[in-house]
Amino acid sequence: MKNNKKISIKEIAKLSGVSVATVSRVINNNGRFSEETRQKVLDIIKKYDYTTNMAAKSLRVSKSKTIGVIVPDINNLFFAELVLEIENFFFEYGYSVFICNTAQNEVKEKEYFRSLDSKLVDGIICISSNLINPANFIKRNIPIVYLNNTDMKDYYCVESNHYEGGFLATEELIKNGCKRIVLLTNNKNASSVNNKIQGFKDALKKYNIPCYNDLILRLDLKEGVFEDSLDAINYLIDKNINFDGVFATNDLRAHSALVALQQHDIPVPNNVKIIGYDGTSISQYANPPISTIYQDKKTLATETSTLLLKLINEESKNLNKHLVIPIKLIKRKTT
Known part of the structure; x- marks a missing residue:
């Protein structure tokens, strides 16, 4: 006792x-x-x-053994799995993790930067794609690493190869006979989105397939990712706009496209083929299982966490400021 x-x-x-x-x-x-x-x-x-007394100790040694993770949508399985991997990594090194879910709200993100600064975190991993400079809200000089966002040029970044992902997804649809392909994505001006779109366009160009403006659906977040995507595909169907393929830039959008088509008794993949992005369980267990571009969440989280830990420990010599992780095409029954 x-x-x-x-x-x-x-x-x-x-x-x-x-x-x-x-x-x-x-x-x-x-x-x-x-x-x-x-x-x-x-x-x-x-x-x-x-x-x-960790609070007193952190004041003495300027280290709190805590980090912050800013995540845009914890309900998204891809982000949830990333955060879990990050938390597991830092737990092994004696760190606690503050998880800050912004719900893609810029005001919340700014407040979270201020809050994490006041909590004396030793570093921050930012998964957000918002163009917000943390230096405007953080008074201390602490390391920040971005995950899947190369727009913040002054900071270290680890990302998947989204250009290749966009290209391979589109090529998979083309090789399976698609000629009128819907691009189902969000309306953010972010590197991860823009690189996928560029890969999409370059694949169409390579195979001499037209890029139809009315099939490029860049959605604002209104009701939610699933609901907004469902409405967008329903609109195309209701307006009799012809399409035979859908490239959705995450698996939740891909699943919403599948549901919309099934609700209208449009056979998948016979009439329309679908490919998603991220490689979450949503794509694996949908009926039929959805082809997807797999992001290696374990490697993304480990490389990002290792980079931040080295920066916290002032081991910045010879560190790569921009690290790109390969993606993988997973073929399933929707293509």
């Missing part, structure tokens, strides 16, 4: 027969001390259930 008596670091030193400085080195796991000394100190710490 643990002793309820409060104990100070000075008392730990006295009971262990070592100096306060040695106790501090053992607690922080740095400096020189013997294994015997370490065990003596840890036994006293365990006996009296000693915990460090």
